[in-house]
Amino acid sequence: MAQLWGGRFTKATDKMVYDFNASINFDKKLFSQDIRGSKAHVKMLASVGVITEAERDEILKGLEGIEEDVNKGDLEITSEYEDIHSFVEANLIDRIGDAGKKLHTGRSRNDQVALDMRLYTRDAVEDTSKALVHLLSTIAGIMEEHIDTIMPGFTHLQKAQPITLAHHFGAYFEMFKRDVLRLKDIRERMNYCPLGSGALAGTTYPLDRNMTAELLGFYGPTANSMDGVSDRDYLIEFLSALCTIQMHLSRFSEEIIIWNSNEYRFVEIDDAYSTGSSIMPQKKNPDIAELVRGKTGRVYGALMSLLTTMKGIPLAYNKDMQEDKELAFDAMKTVQDCIVLFDGMLETLSFNKDVMANSAKNGFTNATDAADYLVNHGVPFRDAHGIIGQVVLYCIEKNIAIDDMSLDELKAISPAFEEDIYEAISMETCVNKRLTIGAPGHDAMVNEIKGCRDFLASMN
Ligand code: ARG
Numbered sequence: 237m238a239q240l241w242g243g244r245f246t247k248a249t250d251k252m253v254y255d256f257n258a259s260i261n262f263d264k265k266l267f268s269q270d271i272r273g274s275k276a277h278v279k280m281l282a283s284v285g286v287i288t289e290a291e292r293d294e295i296l297k298g299l300e301g302i303e304e305d306v307n308k309g310d311l312e313i314t315s316e317y318e319d320i321h322s323f324v325e326a327n328l329i330d331r332i333g334d335a336g337k338k339l340h341t342g343r344s345r346n347d348q349v350a351l352d353m354r355l356y357t358r359d360a361v362e363d364t365s366k367a368l369v370h371l372l373s374t375i376a377g378i379m380e381e382h383i384d385t386i387m388p389g390f391t392h393l394q395k396a397q398p399i400t401l402a403h404h405f406g407a408y409f410e411m412f413k414r415d416v417l418r419l420k421d422i423r424e425r426m427n428y429c430p431l432g433s434g435a436l437a438g439t440t441y442p443l444d445r446n447m448t449a450e451l452l453g454f455y456g457p458t459a460n461s462m463d464g465v466s467d468r469d470y471l472i473e474f475l476s477a478l479c480t481i482q483m484h485l486s487r488f489s490e491e492i493i494i495w496n497s498n499e500y501r502f503v504e505i506d507d508a509y510s511t512g513s514s515i516m517p518q519k520k521n522p523d524i525a526e527l528v529r530g531k532t533g534r535v536y537g538a539l540m541s542l543l544t545t546m547k548g549i550p551l552a553y554n555k556d557m558q559e560d561k562e563l564a565f566d567a568m569k570t571v572q573d574c575i576v577l578f579d580g581m582l583e584t585l586s587f588n589k590d591v592m593a594n595s596a597k598n599g600f601t602n603a604t605d606a607a608d609y610l611v612n613h614g615v616p617f618r619d620a621h622g623i624i625g626q627v628v629l630y631c632i633e634k635n636i637a638i639d640d641m642s643l644d645e646l647k648a649i650s651p652a653f654e655e656d657i658y659e660a661i662s663m664e665t666c667v668n669k670r671l672t673i674g675a676p677g678h679d680a681m682v683n684e685i686k687g688c689r690d691f692l693a694s695m696n
Contacts, residue, residue: 264313269355276451298332344435346465346553360568367575387592395599403676426470429454433464436552462552475539482535489525506584538567602661609660
């Protein structure tokens with residue numbers, strides 16, 4: 237048990253209490269952030285004259301040595317230490333002696349951990365954003381390739397109107413684009429440095445908080461030291477953004493699972509992204525999509541957990557806040573992995589264009605257009621709606637599509653039908669006449685895809 241305190245205690249900590257209180261098993265993830273923060277802190281301490289330049293150099297060398305040894309695997313971060321901060325400081329003192337004891341001057345573990353977590357989260361925000369931008373470029377590529385691939389669009393999971401695969405994927409492009417922009421906002425708002433907040437009330441040393449903020453790539457120091465040590469809003473915002481990303485991935489996964497089913501056969505998931513059954517030799521299961529959908533629960537759980545942890549904490553730091561880490565780390569890794577795997581699954585997905593086109597044609601997705609055709613031939617819309625209803629009923633009985641009816645059959649239901657009906661209700665016409673902004677028509681999609689490409693270019 238190596239801890240940084242104990243002077244005012246007359247008894248050793250109970251073993252179970254020690255273990256319950258310790259955080260090393262999970263905050264060891266903050267090792268490189270802790271070292272980074274300490275380096276900035278000692279540079280600043282020397283620049284304001286709190287330690288000498290020689291002490292600074294000794295401490296920096298010691299910290300670098302620890303970093304190197306841990307990275308090489310020569311030094312293990314063990315649960316013998318209470319937390320990552322104690323591990324670094326104790327090892328520093330072991331290595332360089334008295335100078336090491338000066339590292340913590342003007343600092344508390346409260347502002348130290350606030351900094352470490354913020355640095356870690358900032359990196360995770362950037363990594364998530366990069367993975368999303370890659371996913372967006374995969375989606376844009378599929379949109380370009382499938383601008384004329386006709387498929388049914390659904391409402392209530394019932395075939396509704398014909399769209400294209402590009403149009404369907406374009407909807408997800410917009411969702412993930414908003415996710416990227418959300419991350420950008422979060423990064424802007426969180427990019428202030430809590431180091432120098434001390435335990436809660438700043439410090440009497442003449443710390444230069446602007447200097448440490450700058451050394452660590454922040455816009456500046458946080459404005460209030462009580463807030464600096466106890467703010468976890470940025471993490472809540474990030475977890476909330478991760479929940480939204482995961483919700484989008486989960487919806488998309490659900491669609492891929494449905495499309496990949498034996499009944500739909502719109503897509504086929506690549507062997508590399510499928511798994512088999514131990515008993516049923518014919519099975520090829522969409523486990524990756526199912527797991528992405530399933531992991532949504534734990535990501536939502538992390539957000540709920542932190543919101544609940546924070547809701548009753550009086551200012552400033554309280555140990556409850558140590559609970560901000562495990563589930564947040566898990567959520568960050570989970571979402572990152574899900575984005576990358578989902579992206580790979582999409583990149584290798586094959587599309588059964590004929591099945592999709594047939595499904596659109598045989599699902600009465602052109603019924604609205606058939607009604608519009610009658611309207612253009614002088615029939616009031618409400619009457620046209622009723623006539624096409626009868627046409628659909630007739631087709632269901634005969635198990636055919638509207639396009640398969642002869643002109644005589646159509647005329648028997650309404651004399652307003654003419655030879656040009658077939659052209660008017662072909663899938664191509666139905667899609668390509670839809671040219672309002674954001675609609676699936678070819679020319680509208682060309683514009684939409686251009687917007688997607690412009691966005692991607694702006695992200696590089
Ligand atoms: N392990 C603690 C955490 O994660 C570090 C800060 C401890 N500060 C304290 N005063 N006990 O929040």
